[in-house]
Amino acid sequence: MPRAADTSRLVLRSDYFDDPRAWHAFCDLLKDIFGIDVTPLEGLGGPDPTCSPTGFFDQDGCCIANLSAFSMPLMIAGRIVRAAGWQSGAVRPAWRGRGLFRQLMDITFDRCRAAGYEAMVLTTRHPGLYEPYGFKTLPQARFFCPTPSRPVSARVASTTVSRARRLDIRDASDLALLRKALADRTPVSKNFAVLDQSHMFLLNAWLSPSVSLHWLEHANCIVATDVSSPDRLSLLDVIASEMPTLSQLQAALAPTAVEVDVHFPPDLLSISDGFATTAADDGLALMMWHRDGEFPAGPVRLSPMADF
Numbered sequence: 001m002p003r004a005a006d007t008s009r010l011v012l013r014s015d016y017f018d019d020p021r022a023w024h025a026f027c028d029l030l031k032d033i034f035g036i037d038v039t040p041l042e043g044l045g046g047p048d049p050t051c052s053p054t055g056f057f058d059q060d061g062c063c064i065a066n067l068s069a070f071s072m073p074l075m076i077a078g079r080i081v082r083a084a085g086w087q088s089g090a091v092r093p094a095w096r097g098r099g100l101f102r103q104l105m106d107i108t109f110d111r112c113r114a115a116g117y118e119a120m121v122l123t124t125r126h127p128g129l130y131e132p133y134g135f136k137t138l139p140q141a142r143f144f145c146p147t148p149s150r151p152v153s154a155r156v157a158s159t160t161v162s163r164a165r166r167l168d169i170r171d172a173s174d175l176a177l178l179r180k181a182l183a184d185r186t187p188v189s190k191n192f193a194v195l196d197q198s199h200m201f202l203l204n205a206w207l208s209p210s211v212s213l214h215w216l217e218h219a220n221c222i223v224a225t226d227v228s229s230p231d232r233l234s235l236l237d238v239i240a241s242e243m244p245t246l247s248q249l250q251a252a253l254a255p256t257a258v259e260v261d262v263h264f265p266p267d268l269l270s271i272s273d274g275f276a277t278t279a280a281d282d283g284l285a286l287m288m289w290h291r292d293g294e295f296p297a298g299p300v301r302l303s304p305m306a307d308f
């Protein structure tokens with residue numbers, strides 16, 4: 001049986017994360033709709049302080065619907081773009097089809113514009129929801145290349161190269177190392193990358209069993225890889241203040257891999273032969289609205305560690 005049909009009895013609230021009851025009602029909504037538990041964020045420094053949720057609550061304090069926006073500055077074509085990310089858009093099934101999400105989209109769009117954001121980005125399986133606002137789907141790609149060939153001397157040397165140390169996000173000292181690296185990071189690409197997405201990085205690393213984190217002390221960086229393909233080096237993200245070369249990464253992480261698969265635009269990975277590109281087709285559209293209609297040229301890719 002649907003709950004009461006009268007939406008006039010719902011309470012509309014914005015910026016409610018500092019109310020513990022409302023925060024937990026929001027967490028319940030995400031768990032019920034997407035099966036995602038975001039409460040580990042409480043142990044990872046709390047939710048992103050820039051996150052601005054707007055939601056409908058019923059008389060019992062249950063969160064019926066929500067849409068959030070947070071600051072997500074991007075590097076696009078060598079320029080910093082002040083963007084907002086939209087996330088956590090959901091309406092409980094019994095309340096769908098009554099215009100609740102339309103109201104939340106209108107409010108969130110107006111609030112982002114009033115806050116002066118130049119762009120807004122989101123990922124969705126329902127692009128039609130956002131097209132009326134001027135959001136456009138950005139073509140996403142995956143980037144492949146054979147592992148870089150190295151001179152024989154380098155191959156011999158790689159046996160003595162210090163290998164990467166696996167990090168455990170549930171270990172306090174490893175988490176502190178990660179936090180410090182995230183605070184000092186440079187964007188992983190000049191073409192298209194987040195400037196800082198620490199909260200989502202930590203949550204994605206916490207929640208995804210196939211993500212493996214490695215500390216490369218000699219290159220002073222942390223690398224996130226996908227361990228589900230053993231004969232391939234699958235790079236998800238590189239947290240560094242100066243990007244290492246692909247050869248350095250391969251030598252430390254996967255000396256026997258025959259192929260590299262990069263999940264972000266690889267323009268900063270020094271490699272002479274270039275990358276083959278295939279369309280990324282995971283059914284999830286990356287969409288962007290831009291105040292002046294400026295969209296990135298060519299295919300882009302948002303690191304899965306920045307997924308939001």
Ligand SMILES: CC(C)(COP(=O)(O)OP(=O)(O)OC[C@H]1O[C@@H](n2cnc3c(N)ncnc32)[C@H](O)[C@@H]1OP(=O)(O)O)[C@@H](O)C(=O)NCCC(=O)NCCS
Pocket residue numbers: 033089090091092095096097098099100101102103123124125126127128129
């Ligand atoms: C998608 C969802 C948020 C829609 O909520 P809702 O309250 O039923 O939406 P509304 O009644 O406000 O409808 C808003 C508009 O979107 C349209 N719409 C609804 N679902 C849609 C869909 N899947 N694709 C495209 N358009 C859709 C409606 O026709 C309506 O258009 P109109 O205002 O021009 O008449 C809800 O179905 C939901 O929570 N789904 C599961 C989670 C999800 O997919 N979230 C979206 C993440 S990006």
